[in-house]
Amino acid sequence: MSIIERILFPSVKINKTLLTQKLQNKTILITGGSFGIGEQLCHQLSEIDCHLILVARTTEKLQQIQQELLNKPATIYIFSANLSDEFQLDQLIIYLQNYSIDIVINNAGKSICRPIMKSLDRYHDFQRTMQLNYFAPVKLCLALIPQLQKNKGHFINIAAVNVLLAPTAYWAAYQASKAAFDQWLRCAQAELLINDIKVSTAYLPLVKTRMIEPTAVYRHAPTMSRQQAADHICQLMIDQKEYYKLWWALLGQLSSVLFATPWLKLMQLYLKKKKS
Numbered sequence: 001m002s003i004i005e006r007i008l009f010p011s012v013k014i015n016k017t018l019l020t021q022k023l024q025n026k027t028i029l030i031t032g033g034s035f036g037i038g039e040q041l042c043h044q045l046s047e048i049d050c051h052l053i054l055v056a057r058t059t060e061k062l063q064q065i066q067q068e069l070l071n072k073p074a075t076i077y078i079f080s081a082n083l084s085d086e087f088q089l090d091q092l093i094i095y096l097q098n099y100s101i102d103i104v105i106n107n108a109g110k111s112i113c114r115p116i117m118k119s120l121d122r123y124h125d126f127q128r129t130m131q132l133n134y135f136a137p138v139k140l141c142l143a144l145i146p147q148l149q150k151n152k153g154h155f156i157n158i159a160a161v162n163v164l165l166a167p168t169a170y171w172a173a174y175q176a177s178k179a180a181f182d183q184w185l186r187c188a189q190a191e192l193l194i195n196d197i198k199v200s201t202a203y204l205p206l207v208k209t210r211m212i213e214p215t216a217v218y219r220h221a222p223t224m225s226r227q228q229a230a231d232h233i234c235q236l237m238i239d240q241k242e243y244y245k246l247w248w249a250l251l252g253q254l255s256s257v258l259f260a261t262p263w264l265k266l267m268q269l270y271l272k273k274k275k276s
């Protein structure tokens, strides 16, 4: 880990005793549990005597994780589903009625980085990101509210820090869909809280997972590790704070309001230079 990464992305030290106390015998749903942050989180939580339900499309990967963690204290259940597919999402919701869920980690996500001028015949990009990053968690949350209410449960959303910052060219599909669910959850938050459901959001920066691999400019950019990201999510499970944000996110938020116009001009200069 470089010095810049240490400064930009400070780690959190998890109190394992507290985490165990919080999660013992709890049932935790992790969407997107097959790779990246979700997979890492599953490995970390497998040390605790709890029930983990992992959902993702890649059945073999889910089975592999279940097999690897067979001798760990946690019990792992897997359910393969494409959450962008309304029928499969409904099947998952039916399956989840067999459980009594305490914590939902809304982590499954899809990112797309593509210029608008290369998206003219790609309306489906916008539909797909909205389907997975917005409509699926809305439907899942609505379906699980009764269980979470009964258990005084916790809904944790894995958002991106970008939704708090100035919009960026090429990221319209991803950022709009992540911002949509963030806004939905913030609107619902007060209602969920008075119904005994805690809500937390992890505004993560760039995390070293396969999600960022296709984006060339990110190859040498500072990133948070998967373990750090999973630790911050664990910390949210312990303290149940409203959100996890990096120390510089507030500066970014302020700048994105104060310097919105210069930022837009800067992006145009960059795009023109790239085009010429």
Ligand SMILES: NC(=O)c1ccc[n+]([C@@H]2O[C@H](COP(=O)([O-])OP(=O)(O)OC[C@H]3O[C@@H](n4cnc5c(N)ncnc54)[C@H](OP(=O)(O)O)[C@@H]3O)[C@@H](O)[C@H]2O)c1
Pocket: 031, 032, 033, 034, 035, 036, 037, 038, 039, 055, 056, 057, 058, 059, 061, 081, 082, 083, 084, 106, 107, 108, 109, 110, 111, 132, 158, 159, 160, 161, 203, 204, 205, 206, 207, 208, 209, 210, 211, 212
């Ligand atoms: N990496 C970053 O820089 C970064 C930064 C901020 C926020 N985030 C957020 O963190 C979350 C996890 O991302 P990651 O970086 O861990 O990415 P990842 O390694 O690509 O993992 C994404 C997970 O979502 C699952 N998934 C994708 N499409 C799905 C679908 N249609 N139905 C069901 N599951 C699906 C994937 O499993 P299958 O492919 O097996 O379905 C995988 O388990 C996302 O919500 C992302 O927006 C990531």
